[in-house]
Amino acid sequence: MKIFDYRAPKWLLEHSLAKNIRSLPQKRLRLLDKQETKIEKVGLNLQNGSFQMYIKRDDQSHNELHLQGNKLRKLEFLFAEALGKGAKHILTAGGLQSNHCRAVAGVSQLSGLKTHLFLRSDSNDASRLKINGNLLIDFLLGSKIYLVEKRAQYLTEIEYKMKILSEKIKVSSGDESYIIPIGGSNTTGLFGYLEQFDEMIKQNIDEFIDDIVVTSGSGGTMSALAIANYFTGSKFKLHSFCVCDSSTYFYNHLKQEIQDLLGSETKVDVKSMVNIVQCSRGLGYAKSTKEELEFLVDFFRNTGIALDPVYTGKAMYALVNLLNGQKPTLDYHNDENARNFLSNLKGNRILFIHTGGQLDKNRLSNK
Ligand SMILES: Cc1ncc(COP(=O)(O)O)c(C=O)c1O
Known part of the structure; x- marks a missing residue:
């Protein structure tokens, strides 16, 4: 396996907080088939026709040994x-x-x-x-x-x-x-999605995207995107839909990732960096409702894109429901960020990060 020298993006190295960075990776592998994953516009029949949905296809990152995803x-x-x-x-x-x-x-x-x-x-x-x-x-x-x-x-x-x-x-x-x-999900792993954000900037997403949505399982992907967005001037509003735990857990995770990267003296307001929606976890980790599973099948038929029931399917199900002004799960009532989701959006052009996962028969059942 070839190892490459690595230099972090300029926006990270030249930021006023860069002096606090505790350690930077010096090497990386290159595991993606292509230099970048594509961004596709998908035609979803949303009730408010002014919303536009784009998907960053990180599910198509690599084909060998059935590897893919974030x-x-x-x-x-x-x-x-x-x-x-x-x-x-x-x-x-x-x-x-x-x-x-x-x-x-x-x-x-x-x-x-x-x-x-x-x-x-x-x-x-x-x-x-x-x-x-x-x-x-x-x-x-x-x-x-x-x-x-x-x-x-x-x-x-x-x-x-x-x-x-x-x-x-x-x-x-x-x-x-x-x-x-x-x-x-640690400081070294964080660089995967700092680089992914850099890739999206090079794809000029600031010209056609207002809001970014990503799923959270352990919180590493969300943390990297939140940090990258912050370092590049908070051009986008980031929203993260959890599939387990709670919004408090993920805000704490982000705080910890920032301290691990930049030291405990660095103080940032994590709530302004990401809007965490927790109602997407529904019945709990890897447990699906009939409605969520039916949504996955319809989504696949309408867009040709397979989401998985454990991560991206739950997030997209909650996102589409919220965009349609509906209440995705019972948890909605306790979730302030879900209730205020529409008013918290920066605009109407949304980029959903497809972080991969498996749509296989064994998981298409409500456990
Ligand atoms: C397909 C998929 N999407 C999203 C996630 C969540 O990513 P993270 O663990 O970085 O929050 C995971 C793993 O947990 C995953 O397997």
């Missing part, structure tokens, strides 16, 4: 760091059907590294697992799977187990390991 952009920086440190093993974690873990398994394969995946599961008996979807790909790619409690906390339980495994590997083989946090 994870690849983060992994360009995380794997460059791992390879630079001479790691032979990659350890990461997620849910049983994690898109992130599948992407890590694929990039490990391309980079000649061994993969160890800590997957949250209801059962600790691997022989009873249904091997399908992303988990099937993880197995086919030769990843070692370690099951952890469904509710295991990342920092106190899973990361602790990963550190013990990396010590064991070191003692038994002398090999170095590299740990990637859930969702690849």
Whole structure:
């Protein structure tokens, strides 16, 4: 795997806050098939015909080993760091059907590294697992799977187990390991979407876009876009639709990412950087309603674009409902940002970031 020298965008390096940046990646990989993913205008039949919807097709980023989506952009920086440190093993974690873990398994394969995946599961008996979807790909790619409690906390339980495994590997083989946090969401991974924002600026989105909408799962993609938009003069209004947790959780995540990048003395008002809508989480992580699933099928038929039920489908379902003046989920009533969504928009030209995910038969059921 070829490693390239990396220089962060000028707008980051020349900003008055740049002096606070704690560390900058020096290397990156190039995992995307093309230099940029395209932006498409989609014809949605919205009740208010003045809205225009565009989609940034990050779901079409890469075709080898069925890799795609937002994870690849983060992994360009995380794997460059791992390879630079001479790691032979990659350890990461997620849910049983994690898109992130599948992407890590694929990039490990391309980079000649061994993969160890800590997957949250209801059962600790691997022989009873249904091997399908992303988990099937993880197995086919030769990843070692370690099951952890469904509710295991990342920092106190899973990361602790990963550190013990990396010590064991070191003692038994002398090999170095590299740990990637859930969702690849740390300061190194952040650069994937700082670069993606730079790519969108080069696609001149300031000439035809007012608002940007992105899904939040671990919060890394949203944080990078919020930071990039802030550093480039807040030209767009950023909205993030969560598929789990709460808006408070994601505002705190953004605050933490800013402190990790710029130090704890840097104070910014995170609420002015992103408008977080939480009602999109609906029944909860990876649980779909009949209406959400029907929406996915209709969306696919009308636009030819496949959304996934866990991330982008939920966000787009909530977005289209809000644009139509409707209440997407029961949570709407408790969600001030959802209730004020229309008045919070900067304009009527919206860019939805399609962060990928799988529209497969196994997920098209309401669990
Ligand atoms: C398809 C897809 N979209 C969006 C997200 C959310 O991205 P993030 O974890 O950076 O918030 C994820 C992963 O969590 C994902 O797999």
